[in-house]
Amino acid sequence: MGDGVNKSGSSQVEPTMKGWLFKWTNYLKGYQRRWFVLQNGHLSYYRNQAEMAHTCRGSISLHGALIYTVDPCTFVISNGGTQTFHIKASSEVERQSWVTALELAKAKAIRNMESEEDDVDAEESGMSEEPDVMRKLEGALNELQICGELLGKHWKNLAKPLSEIESTPDPDLLNSKAKEVCERATLFRISSNAMINSCAEYLKTAQTHGHKLVKLLQHEREQRQRLQEMVETLAEQHSKLERAANAHAHRAVASEPEEEDENEFFDAVADGGHNSDANDHFTLDIRTRTGVRRNSSDSSSEAEETQETKQVVVVTGSKHPNSTTKSDADATVATVATSNQDTKAGRRRRRTRIPDKPNYPLNLWSIMKNCIGKDLSKIPMPVNFNEPLSMLQRLTEDYEYADILDRAAQCTDPCEQLAYVAAYTISSYSTTSNRTGKPFNPLLGETYECDRTDDLGWRCFNEQVSHHPPIVAQYCEGAEWHCWQEFTMTSKFRGKYLQIIPLGSAQVEFLKSGNKFGWRKVTTTVHNIIVGKLWVDQHGDMEIIGKGAATGINCQLKYIPYSYFTRDSQRRVKGVVMDNGNVKWVINGTWDEQVEIAPVIGNTGTPSNPVYQTGTPVVAWKRRPPPEDSERFYNFTLLAAQLNEPEEGVAPTDTRLRPDQRLMEAGNWEQANKEKLRIEEKQRAVRRKREADAEKAAAEGRPYTPYKPIWFEQQTEEGSDVITHTYKGTYWTSKNEQNWCECPDIF
Template identity: 65%
Template structure:
């Protein structure tokens, strides 16, 4: 049987302090930022939500039962259907969430151990600052998922576009099936005037590197002139021979269904005609609490992610003071702390650069000049990924051992 979420032995919080009403002129901040990279715009906490990007990426596992069910599938194409539904489910909360997650400081981490109720535990670390990059690893019952998340983002005046650049991996040790995909483009509309709203659009290809199966998903962009279903997602699963085995349909904020292909023929006009079986529900989104607007439109899981916890790494984002102050509705104090932390981060970078220059002066660096090695992550190392043939940050697999010993000697002082 698939692992079903059970009631946690730990009593978790069900709410956070209400979001205060702080009027602020967004245009006064953004008018000089058109065309700039989002990460280089100094944005006050007033436009954020009290969660880090590290926590936001952990939210992807809210519907991890889809991966539990996928791990039990003996048919690789059926398994792909559950994997596809999982990739779609990660966007479900974005339809009501327009707040920007906190940009993690270099070396900032987040652990989330939900083995007692969901069966998985995850570790994330900000491994690069320019460009901003998160490495994440999550272990579940019969599966492991990891990703390197970075993005390109531009402010265009009326809207903000975020284009993810990293690759997500999902591995099932029992069969050796290994899936990869890239996230689609996110656009935030009405940046200056009107109510902010979010759209997901683009094409996603999920590949099973062992079998050659592929899933092509199309996230249909919003169109004022279209009468189609909003937030629509369609797709199909094909085997290694290109034969369509399953058809997928749904929306990225509500549900995904699949239909098994029973017969595929070519019509007179040369277009394929597919006969399918009845639809099967793969995934349905959880309903938000009735008063969710007061709490940044957080789901129940999102409410729990920033809950204080003892014995975590000193770099864990739950210990980050500006984010905690913002959650407590102390926004002025949060903005002051944000400035202090960012200056501390800049000072640390200047110190590393000075050390590199000193090494060059002593003749201990390369003959080509200053060999600036930069920051070394604590829990991830760059390795050649055999599935993509690219260097990516891979988990060192020793975080939880260090936590058990409470050995945090490798952690930098960032707060």
């Protein structure tokens, strides 16, 4: 199989590697022979070479991917969320050749943050030649540096057995050492060839384009200055237009007759922002599966199914006068509202707000102009863009309406239970409608606990388990349910908007029924980054899949993008719960106000065009009103204001002890920025030390143990080959004993 592997490179095409490998498909077929191609920072595979022209069976981006070996011939590639490839080579040398090539491609992808979309934009603008010259030269230099590092690493690995051969008189031992030398010499030869090619490419690129660099640099500076002046002028004009439009709107509203106003506008605050006429029926596209997926939860298995989409019409039942107002959700609002005045024994009195946000002026464009096309999670940003909460705490806010899960736990019908779970997933977005501050990026090893068993009935624990890619592992437990998730994401700034695409997954298990449900979050987009008022939208499709005892049950939700050309309510969410393809429950509402669920009681349509009638809808979730002056402290809800409240006995890695975040909350932003730089540099120094220790161990031929999370461990999900971080179950015991000996010093 080794002769099927080849590498090529030129100044126009990224280095490629192709060859036959064995890929895990599913438990019935096991490992199957597939044709793999490594090119342009992606690893793709096909059933045979002929398929390269028309059918790609799967592809994974190496930027931020995890690459690790399992045994002498097997290695795994995972993007930390949606995709995992288990691959087996025919020999250890072949495996190492692929792993080396993958590491090289990953390093190049990390150093080159510009995306393919940015390249297209540059070409369309007629300015592709200038950045292309710089990109080629920088890319050739980066490849040369990477090859040099790999060459040095493999030479150290080769030098040790060579020196041992010189000092070994035993002929039998010489034979075994000779085999080891041959294998490592092969790796050294591969690295040497790559180094030779890289040197030639760099020399050619430098000779071809070197004389243009000075002129191009000056041209780029002039273009950048002109662009900055244009954007600043545009921002001033936009602000004037926005103020004029707002003033005109206020005058128009004041002058219109009351009757015309009622006929024109459809936002009703009293009933959660829904217009009854608009919501008594709606259409929805749902996906139905045909064929069989041998293992639906295995992200690396090959699907043998197809999907069909059909449109259904849902006619909601009439509402009783009190059915949507005297609901369980309203009762919960009253309970939580009074919980902070409760002074009974065992219930802690908590704060209700944080210090007001100071008004510090900031030239937004001066910072954001260098971020276009890049992953915002990897760019150092001042705290001026942040809110005084970390990503660990923002994820804990998902449980603000965990009482919905308590109600779901009481359901005997798994479809009704899933309808409540769907309402819970929607409620987790309610705080994002007016929260535009960026949470702090957690440090590797940073943790956060939130124990609200005394008043809300749940406790949650989070840990930052990986830095590249950034991954948060979370575990939360209520009286009758457990919920856990692994959260990672990609984010891109495109100039006018910032898009955040979650990659991790979340699951909930109900202890009484044994039902499990899993889902992935939808895409979040922040608009008007440079000009205008910031606003957030959630959009995309979410599928909640039943597992275990709930296998065969699923829910499809559609988050409808914001549109200026609709009279319907904005931020709408529509969905259905299905049992083996049969619609049983309907979900309808908005992700920022409330959600109603209703059982299906009839179908008057045809199989291809069904029309479902529902019973009386029930309010499964309704947003609690925020504190009256919340706009003065980052638009925090009551729970958000309490998340960073100091607490005794927490781990030394707990977010509450993070100094830059604490200083920002207190309003001392200047000192907070200094602390933020200090902490980030400390983290980089620790990472450099780990890398140096790993290289030293490799040179000495001894194993090196990489960083491992303290409270979570990587395990394979039950019934699949997906590897996730699983809670060990030891944190709360360690807290009771105040045993923090394993916690690193990160602050």
